[in-house]
Amino acid sequence: MDLQALSFVELKDLLAQVQAEIGQREKAEKAEAKSKILELAKAHGLSLDDLFKQAESKAKKPVEAKYRHPTDASQTWSGRGRKPLWVQELLDQGKTLEELAI
Incomplete structure (x- = not known):
């Protein structure tokens, strides 16, 4: 198909047809995939609930805080990842992580 030979209106119509x-x-592909998934699960004796329960159980639990701001208890840090600004500011003031430990 030579797109250069088509008019603007013909191109717009072609675009609409392609999108449809x-x-x-x-x-159709989603329906086929869903059917295959259900068939495979059934063949192995699994229900969809079984599949979803396994996915939910693998969700990571939040890590408990190890450090707390001495005057603002709402500011906590687990000790993982980058230090929050409030931790770094207190360390710069001479505090130690042991002093911030919960």
């Missing part, structure tokens, strides 16, 4: 076809194929 993409939408239909996307729905």
Whole structure:
């Protein structure tokens, strides 16, 4: 197909047709994938609840705080990752991490 030979209106119409076809194929592929997933789960004796429960159980639990601001208890830090600004400021003032420990 020579796109250069098409008029602006023809190109817009072609675009609309392509977008409609993409939408239909996307729905069909999702339906086929869903069917395959259900069939595979059923073949192995699994329900969808079994699959989702496993995914939920692997979710990471939040890490408990190890350090707390001495005057603002709402500011805590787990000790992982980059030091929060309030921790660095207190360390610069001469405090130690042991003094901030919970």
